[in-house]
Amino acid sequence: MLVFVFLFFSYPGTYIVLRPISALHGTISEFHALSMNFTPFKFSKSGLLQWETIRHGQLFVNSPFLLSLLFCLCFFTSFELFFSDKATIITINKSSFLHSHPSQRKEQEQEQQSNVKEREMEAIVPVVDFQRLSEEEERKKLRKTCEKPGCFRIINHSIPLTLMADMKSVVKYLHDLPTEIKMRNKPSVPESGYRAAMPTSPLYEGMGIYDMHASPQAFEDFCSNLNVSPRHRQIIKEYGQAIHDLASNLSQKMAESLGIMDNDFKDWPFILRTIKYSFTPDVIGSTGAQLHSDTGFITLLQDDEHVSGLEMMDDFGSFKAVPPIPGAFLCIVGDVGHVWSNGKFWNARHRVICKETGTRYSFGAFMLSPRDGNVEAPKKLVEVDHVQRYRPFKYEDLRDFRITTGKRDGEVLDQYRIC
Numbered sequence: 504m505l506v507f508v509f510l511f512f513s514y515p516g517t518y519i520v521l522r523p524i525s526a527l528h529g530t531i532s533e534f535h536a537l538s539m540n541f542t543p544f545k546f547s548k549s550g551l552l553q554w555e556t557i558r559h560g561q562l563f564v565n566s567p568f569l570l571s572l573l574f575c576l577c578f579f580t581s582f583e584l585f586f587s588d589k590a591t592i593i594t595i596n597k598s599s600f601l602h603s604h605p606s607q608r609k610e611q612e613q614e615q616q617s618n619v620k621e622r623e624m625e626a627i628v629p630v631v632d633f634q635r636l637s638e639e640e641e642r643k644k645l646r647k648t649c650e651k652p653g654c655f656r657i658i659n660h661s662i663p664l665t666l667m668a669d670m671k672s673v674v675k676y677l678h679d680l681p682t683e684i685k686m687r688n689k690p691s692v693p694e695s696g697y698r699a700a701m702p703t704s705p706l707y708e709g710m711g712i713y714d715m716h717a718s719p720q721a722f723e724d725f726c727s728n729l730n731v732s733p734r735h736r737q738i739i740k741e742y743g744q745a746i747h748d749l750a751s752n753l754s755q756k757m758a759e760s761l762g763i764m765d766n767d768f769k770d771w772p773f774i775l776r777t778i779k780y781s782f783t784p785d786v787i788g789s790t791g792a793q794l795h796s797d798t799g800f801i802t803l804l805q806d807d808e809h810v811s812g813l814e815m816m817d818d819f820g821s822f823k824a825v826p827p828i829p830g831a832f833l834c835i836v837g838d839v840g841h842v843w844s845n846g847k848f849w850n851a852r853h854r855v856i857c858k859e860t861g862t863r864y865s866f867g868a869f870m871l872s873p874r875d876g877n878v879e880a881p882k883k884l885v886e887v888d889h890v891q892r893y894r895p896f897k898y899e900d901l902r903d904f905r906i907t908t909g910k911r912d913g914e915v916l917d918q919y920r921i922c
């Protein structure tokens with residue numbers, strides 16, 4: 504500001520700034536004469552800067568000049584204020600950076616870079632409001648997100664937060680049981696029971712109950728084999744019912760978004776599955792769950808709100824972290840969802856990577872396929888599309904093919920592809 508004031512009151516400053524303005528009011532020689540009267544600083548003939556008092560009389564006589572002066576002062580002041588604000592911000596950040604120790608500075612730099620990277624690397628997982636699914640706009644959003652990226656967060660759902668928290672405690676308790684007890688969680692269909700950590704997937708441990716809504720015996724067996732307390736039994740039962748209701752309602756809404764109004768998902772079998780990832784400092788960067796697509800129609804997951812690790816693969820084959828949203832579920836479309844929708848819904852490829860130390864728990868409903876019969880697109884959908892993209896197949900065939908070949912991503916569907 505001082506520099507501007509100085510320049511302004513010096514003769515060259517006055518000349519440069521005021522000349523274009525004052526030219527409107529008189530000739531250049533008039534301007535020269537007036538500015539000489541008005542400016543307290545001026546260059547002498549020898550070129551030295553010298554002081555000359557303002558002659559107040561002149562100031563008032565030459566009102567066009569006064570107006571020009573006021574205009575310029577206002578301009579400079581606002582200019583300076585505008586930049587001083589930003590300058591302050593820059594100075595604070597810069598000074599805290601400059602005054603830190605070089606090693607701290609390096610850490611700060613790295614932290615800033617990794618924050619930026621982390622933000623850039625986050626998957627865009629759309630959020631769908633369950634309560635608003637009666638509205639056209641929200642249904643369109645649901646359809647779009649099922650098409651790509653094939654996953655979404657669901658908020659305002661019917662499951663109470665207290666039940667979600669209680670179930671998480673039960674899941675922790677169950678996974679902390681001795682291995683010989685956990686091994687009593689026998690699978691009723693492949694991949695539905697206890698899976699211990701293995702050399703090929705040392706960070707992963709799973710447990711599950713198959714078809715508990717249609718088979719109360721499956722639930723009873725699970726609880727009695729693992730000596731589950733009455734209170735924990737109650738929580739598992741309530742949670743199992745609630746998540747099955749939500750998963751089947753959501754599946755119904757997804758079908759409706761394609762114009763299929765009469766498909767009932769309530770009878771479709773599901774696995775209530777729990778997963779524990781043991782993330783220790785020495786395994787940072789290792790795989791918790793290999794790249795895969797889920798086999799069923801959808802997976803409705805209560806993923807860990809504290810320990811991250813889930814990543815979605817995008818169209819370019821790069822992985823994006825899925826940030827948690829506490830209280831929301833994550834819905835992922837599976838292979839059956841892709842085939843059932845005649846290729847419209849995308850079976851999202853994902854994996855879990857150890858990124859931080861801690862124990863990650865994920866659990867929820869794995870909605871599989873029609874109880875009896877084939878996996879195929881509804882006739883109405885095929886009629887509308889004029890083409891059937893996959894030939895019908897049994898869910899069990901797909902599941903067994905994946906298990907025997909070890910192929911886990913959506914490419915396994917190619918064997919059923921028609922076009």
Ligand SMILES: O=C(O)CCC(=O)C(=O)O
Binds near residue numbers: 854
């Ligand atoms: O643990 C997670 O968050 C993801 C689990 C998963 O990939 C799956 O169950 O398909």
